Amino acid sequence: MIATAELESAIRSSIPVLHLEIIDQSNGCGENYAVLVVSEAFEGKKTLARHRYINDLLKEQIAQMHAFSQKSLTPKQYEAYLAKNAEVA
Known part of the structure; x- marks a missing residue:
């Protein structure tokens, strides 16, 4: 089982984070x-490069x-x- 705190720590220790939401969609089983x-580190990077970066960062998890x-x-x-x-809500 992966803990939310483990994911948060891995992300925050690697890039400057302006905002981070981690949602366990498995009813607590991780x-x-x-x-x-949300990070300034993503400026100038395409979506695929951002996703690859996060995926590589969290590959063990x-x-x-x-x-x-x-x-x-x-x-x-x-x-x-x-x-x-906000418009939708």
Whole structure:
């Protein structure tokens, strides 16, 4: 079982994080996580490069999971994401 704190520690120790959400979608058994990572480190990088970076960073943890999904956004993209979600709500 992977703990949320383990994922948070691995991410925060590797890149500067403006915002981080880690959601256990497996009802507490730690086998299915979704993460939202907002970092200036993603500036100038395409989505695939961001995903590969996070996947490589968490490769040991992901290997123990059933499912893993992520959103990796720049601060500007995160602002747009929040504004879009506010319109829907």
